[in-house]
Amino acid sequence: MGGAGRGVGEGRGGGGGGRRWRAVMAAGDGDVKLGTLGSGSESSSDGGSESPGGAGAAAEGGGWAAAALALLTGGGEMLLNVALVALVLLGAYRLWVRWGRRGLGAGAGAGEESPAASLPRMKKRDFSLEQLRQYDGSRNPRILLAVNGKVFDVTKGSKFYGPAGPYGIFAGRDASRGLATFCLDKDALRDEYDDLSDLNAVQMESVREWEMQFKEKYDYVGRLLKPGEEPSEYTDEEDTKDHNKQD
Numbered sequence: 606m607g608g609a610g611r612g613v614g615e616g617r618g619g620g621g622g623g624r625r626w627r628a629v630m631a632a633g634d635g636d637v638k639l640g641t642l643g644s645g646s647e648s649s650s651d652g653g654s655e656s657p658g659g660a661g662a663a664a665e666g667g668g669w670a671a672a673a674l675a676l677l678t679g680g681g682e683m684l685l686n687v688a689l690v691a692l693v694l695l696g697a698y699r700l701w702v703r704w705g706r707r708g709l710g711a712g713a714g715a716g717e718e719s720p721a722a723s724l725p726r727m728k729k730r731d732f733s734l735e736q737l738r739q740y741d742g743s744r745n746p747r748i749l750l751a752v753n754g755k756v757f758d759v760t761k762g763s764k765f766y767g768p769a770g771p772y773g774i775f776a777g778r779d780a781s782r783g784l785a786t787f788c789l790d791k792d793a794l795r796d797e798y799d800d801l802s803d804l805n806a807v808q809m810e811s812v813r814e815w816e817m818q819f820k821e822k823y824d825y826v827g828r829l830l831k832p833g834e835e836p837s838e839y840t841d842e843e844d845t846k847d848h849n850k851q852d
Contacts, residue, residue, distance in 0.1 A: 606794075608651075616665060619798075646655045646792050648720070650818075658754050669726070681795040688782050700751070714782070720738030723746075724746060724747055724760060726824065727747065727758050727824065727826045727847075728826075728839070729825075729826055729827050729839040730826065730827045730836065730839065731756075731827045731828045731829075731830050731836035732751075732827055732829055732830060732836075733829075733830045733836055734779070734796075734797070734798060734829070737749055737750075737751060737756065737777055737778070737779070738777045739777065739780070740776070740777050741765060741776040741778075742760075742766065742767045742768050742773070742777070743768045743787065744774045744815045746760070746761050748760045748762075748766050748767060748776050748777070749761055749776075749777060750766065750775045750776060750777065750778060751778070751779040751780065751781065752780055752784065752812065752815050752816045753781050753801075753813060753815070753816040754828055754829050755816060755819070755820070755825055755827075755828065755829070756824065756825070756826050756827045756829055757820075757824065757825055758823055758824040758830065759776075759818045759821070759823050761817075762822075763778065763821065771789075772789070772799050774789055774791055774794065775794075776780045778794050779794065779798075779799055779829060780794070781799065781812050781816075782795065782799055782801065782802055782804070782813065783811060784802070784815045785804055785811045785815075786804075786808060798831055798832050800831075807826070821823040825835040827839075
């Protein structure tokens with residue numbers, strides 16, 4: 606073993622360089638007999654033993670190196686653990702900020718009911734033009750409009766059909782002509798009953814399509830009466846049946 610160590614040391618510069626190389630090898634392998642760090646005598650070529658002083662120095666140097674390595678390794682693990690904990694806390698904080706704000710927003714609006722939620726479901730009935738105009742969202746919180754002779758409760762769409770909504774012009778009115786011609790001008794709506802007889806086939810088809818869309822989304826509450834037409838009497842059973850169909 607001593608001869609092999611010397612050979613390696615000599616191959617890298619001989620003399621003192623050989624001793625230092627063997628000392629490193631000794632610290633790595635845990636065999637202090639392979640070399641020395643001090644100036645003590647080396648083992649002879651015939652296999653003589655090294656001096657006790659050199660072996661002690663090598664052992665002491667190896668111990669310090671091992672202690673330093675252990676300290677560095679332990680410190681690295683500690684820093685890694687601290688970094689992982691910090692990342693976890695940061696992620697938890699971001700989640701709390703995101704979902705906490707949403708929760709606060711929901712809580713703030715929980716006590717504010719929309720007009721549709723605060724109103725009871727309207728019983729089925731028929732309307733004249735004058736009666737329909739009362740439900741424009743300003744004089745009455747409920748909002749109705751008519752499409753192709755059918756009256757719908759659009760209160761839950763108040764952000765669209767309310768006084769400040771983009772389609773507020775249709776509230777309390779017969780919206781058929783405006784929807785058929787894609788016109789939001791007030792002049793497109795007539796104050797008297799509109800039989801839509803001057804609309805062409807394409808426009809009438811558009812009116813029917815709008816009617817179907819309103820039926821799917823909003824409550825149908827009755828008919829828009831023609832001048833002189835008497836309203837129908839609806840029983841509670843008919844009213845419940847119609848509402849169940851819409852649900």
